[in-house]
Amino acid sequence: MTKRRPQTQARLLDAALEAFAANGFGGTRIEDVCERAGYTRGAFYSNFSTKEELFFALFDRHAARVLERFEKQAAALGDSRVTVEAIAAALAEFDDDERTWYLVTTEFTLSAIRDPAAARRLAEHDARLRAEAVRLLGERLEHAGLRPRPGIDLESLVRMLIAIREGALAQSYVEPEALPPGTLERRFLPALLGAVTQAG
Amino acid sequence: MTKRRPQTQARLLDAALEAFAANGFGGTRIEDVCERAGYTRGAFYSNFSTKEELFFALFDRHAARVLERFEKQAAALGDSRVTVEAIAAALAEFDDDERTWYLVTTEFTLSAIRDPAAARRLAEHDARLRAEAVRLLGERLEHAGLRPRPGIDLESLVRMLIAIREGALAQSYVEPEALPPGTLERRFLPALLGAVTQAG
DNA sequence: GCTATCGGATACATTCACGTATCGGATACG
């Protein structure tokens, strides 16, 4: 019997995302999640056994969605012309719900740094995402008539771009008015990308 | 009467740092901190009123120490000659207890993103730290016979360097073997710094 | 449509962390 079940789980996960983003993992009670989802704690314990399990389930769903969306974007871009500036501009754009994800994934990252099992899980997902990013960035550079300078591999470059994105977001969310998301990317990525690539 | 008092507070703060780094803010009980420090909860409530207060006290102490250390480094460097590579190398170095600080400050940042009051506090501290960094970087660049290219201000550049540092650390701590701390800095900072500065 | 099973609600007991109030020992001061 499984008609309601997936829906219930999905709603609980949606609610958990909201709750964790609003109050953090430690700061949300199981009942918070249930209230947001429109259930009681009975429903929760019928579907999950601990708050941690819910957290991990949320991460897995989120990871799958991010990857899926990313693959679609990569596929959709096709053969369009690009420049270094265009690549930088694309990296300076942010979804509306980026903030919510940022809060939850960063907290997950923290737990992963403390817990080897979670770290493996996170590393695996990140590797898949990076592979897509490497593919996408490689295509874009090729279309722009560029290739990495000697000593620069795309994998590292992607890691660098991710680091910049995450680090810049942290500052932007602490001081949204002083540093709107994308500011640092727009200002520095063209120079950085130009410096690590060459014609060819 | 104040002989034991500062010592007790210091020990509680040390213990809190350990505990928060190990289990996160939400995940540590006040008693955890007291046990690590070798006291009972009575000592805690005699010195602090809430766990949040302890957290802020810890943060303030850390901020003061970092600033102090930073100023010393700036003073010690004096007029020595530098290159872009030397600056990059300096930014690629990490304390042993950097990891502990990273865990605690990142969690604090998350709470600050959620709470405007904490965000102001954090922004204030960060601004002081950035001001020192701007001064130091300006001196180093001058000694290297460089100045920022038009359109690049040092303040933004420092923000960028901090973003890179934090973002890279996150990846390094999740996969220490795949990406030891400093890897990305060594690989990309020379190019980045070279691209955003010019002789003068 | 009847029934067996499943999913979620309700009610309860328990655990756990918290905060306070009080006590005993140590320290600075006269």
Added chain:
DNA sequence: CGTATCCGATACGTGAATGTATCCGATAGC
């Protein structure tokens, strides 16, 4: 020294979040 005050320990009460056990309604198979 003696004493007043401060500091940390101990013991207790409280509230909140948790987990479980049971119940009721809904759903799928016959």
